[in-house]
Amino acid sequence: MAQLRKLWAGHPNLVSWFVLAIGMIVIVIIAARNVGFTTSQWAALLAATIALAGLCVWIISWEDGDDESEPASPNNE
DSSP, X not given: OHHHHHHHHXXXXXXXXXXXXXXXXXXXXXXXXXXXXXXXXXXXXXXXXXXXXXXXXXXXXXXXXXXXHSOOOOOOO
């Protein structure tokens, strides 16, 4: 458990990407299991899903450092 906490503390975006990608892959497999994709189509679909998960985590992480790096705006009342 200490290893997981250390990994999360060191690389929270990477861990979030991994967890989100796994969840999204499970959903895609369940939703498309009877579609009849070929192996290359499954590979492309799963690669796109993993990339989308990474993009989602990257966009969400834009808000992480804003509070610390920007000075507080003066109150113009």
